[in-house]
Amino acid sequence: MSGNRDGMFRGREGERELLNGVLDAGTGVVLIDGAAGTGKTRLLAEIAAVAAGRGFEVATAQDELDQPFLLARLAERRPGGPALVVLDDLHLAEPGTLAALRGLLPASTDEKVVWLLARRRGEGTDRLFGAAAQGGAIRIELRPLADDVVADLVADLAGGVPDDDLKALASTAQGIPAGLVALFGALHEDGLVLTSAGHASIRADRPPHRTEALLRDRVGALSGGARHLLQVAAVLGPRFEPGDVAEMLASRTAILLPALDEVIRAGVVTARDDRLAFRHELLWRLVADSVPPPVRRALHREAGEMLLGRGDSAVVAAKHLLHGAQRGDARSIDGLVAAAKAVLWNAPEAAAELAVRALELTDQASALLVHRTVMAVRALTAAGRLTAAQALAQEALSRQVAPEPAAELRHCVATTTLLGARYAESLEISEALLREPDLAPELAPWVEITRLMALLGHDRRRAQELAESVVRTRQGAPDDVLATALAVLAAIARDTGRPGDALELAREASRSSTSHDLGAYPQLLLATLLAGLREFADAGNVVRRVRGGPSAVVTREVMTAVVQARILLQAGRIEEAAAEARSALAVAEETGHEAVVAPALAVLAMVAIHTGDLPAALEHVERCRDRAPADGVIFSRAYYQWTDVLVTYVGSGLDKALALLTGEYPGLVSSGLFAEEPRAAGWFLRRALEAGDERLAKAVVDHAERLARDHPGFPAICAAAVHARGLLDGDAKSLELAVREHRDLWARANAAEDLGVLLTGSPDRSESVKALEDALGLYREIGASRDSARVLGRLRKLGRRRRAAPARPESGWSSLDDTERAIANLVAKGQTNRQISTQLFMSPHTVNFHLRKIFRKLGISSRVELVMRSRDDQ
The missing domain is CATH 1.10.10.10 (Winged helix-like DNA-binding domain superfamily/Winged helix DNA-binding domain)
Structure with missing residues (x-):
């Protein structure tokens, strides 16, 4: 706890070396200056001990009262062996003592006497020290420790290498050893120092009573002007502009220079970049808490109004207005609303907090109440708090509201119900709004977009008719309604087995989109189509552009996460896919984005079935089955159906899986699934062959080959057709071609496994083993443990235990x-x-x-x- 190394404090090696040299000479005067706590007394005691060990007679005054008596004895002393005279705290000595000392020093120059004289810098004895210096005395000034020495000393005191937070707190001691010791004594007393694996940090789970008391004493030692300056600065924040403090104090920065210099010298504040900052959060909070709450609120209000008045960012001003604005304070409330509008898209959570606070402070009789309600509902929607947004809008609509804000509130309800997958309800509200003759021109496009999306989830035929009508009448400059209509037509083309048309429409939709208020649906639809065709690089680029855009609206983020999850799954990055899907599911369930729940569950079901977690797969499919829309919006209806069939096959067997095809999902094989998931063609062909169902097998191959003929420019679709034909005909050459041509690890692994199974009937089984081992390697790369286990079982039947695996540890x-x-x-x-x-x-x-x-x-x-x-x- 002392922070010593070999009995000595760090950082005074040069001073010790100089003093040892004086002891070697046996005579001389050394003048030691230093601020309080720099280690003067400690250094004197160490040198006195060294001198005694070397045979010096050591004479030391216990305090300033003992100094005259010691000097009297020295005046009567007869020359003898070497002596060391140590006089500390001479700044406290009486004038008579200093006069006697000035007389003794010249008289002892011919004797074997070393004088060590120490004082607190700047507190007197200038005449004595000046005379001694003119007489050839050596001067030593004990300055604060250098940063590297402080770091070593802090490591000693903390018991480990300090992290940045602990180093920042230690910097408040300004390199003064006594201050560091006192600080770490307080930290240890509070139990705040946490050491682990040679590293030290500050615990956040215990109250810093003793440490705060120490810091409070340090602040309390400042002048009144410096403390008042700190209090105003603390209200402005942990970092602040000196000019802002001056303006708040109705002063000028130049006038505040002495107080600013005082708080910097005291280690409370430091310069960081172009601002001043409190050295540690504990100091900042301690000073801020010293301001009485009513005064703090008033200062926050004044700070916010100051920033607004000079045209600074409304967002910065709003941080203060949140704490200081009061009911009926029109200027402050307007500032909150302005800030909410400014950050609505890139910081929707902050916008929601600002807008809701502005609404709370608005008088119920105010004409602005409904407009601020609209702003709060919009901000809550952007922040993903759909339930709160809808409840606030409906509560406002229960009162008498003017037509224009009422239409905005009703559209907000239509939006939240759309995102909640309540498509019929959203459609009803949107169509009612569009029938109103006085619907505001700036609102009408957004209502039209909501209607198009609701129709896509509710009535596919009407969605297509409306989208085609929009495309015919709105061609020209980029237009978000046109972008949505094109995206709707792209989704329908995808689901009806026209991937070429779907891709072209999606590309055009993405180019036509201009707003970040759409949740990026056209772009994300394009990414899903590209990934389905195994154009992973292009799909990834689209997703990166969406994620790198200016919007942080929760709908956009959660939709992007679930689209990215399926792309990762299709690319064989199964663990990353699961992480993205779980993240999307958690946010969707927390915020009420029911439209995203089913897609996330479908991805997680696929992950679970391939990692051998059947109970999880069954649970995910059961939940997905209850939520999957009749017509897919984010993913196609066929994708949910294939997930259900696949999990049913693993969990309940072939008969029940095929029963789904003839019962609930009769159009699945002829849908657009094979263009969205090319490997599904091989899967269905294997099931048809397993069941001996020639009709199903022929239907699968016919549909896969028709897609390939119609889309010769899509290699993934062509490879799927070759794979299906190879399975049906038992043609090893076709399966070998499929292995080479497939553009994703899953499909390539499936084709290699199918080839290996086909070749087990040949006299030379080495080719079969090779193909199966290739499949095993691909499954292992993906992380598909269930599929790996299946292939290992096939290899065991061929007499091959397994391919040599990388060296593993023997345990763990x-x-x-x-x-x-x-x-x-x-x-x-x-x-x-x-x-x-x-x-x-x-x-x-x-x-x-x-x-x-x-x-x-x-x-x-x-x-x-x-x-x-x-x-x-x-």
């Missing part, structure tokens, strides 16, 4: 291979050996064999321990 979680990890994950989810055997295509006995290996590698002995270990490691 990372020592588990793909099969063991898949089994461990399923055990952690509560599945029995028999359930796992069905999932991973192996017998319960084999599952048990792998479990024993898992237990040995992890150093455990039970399934309960495995569950706990899995939770800890994940």
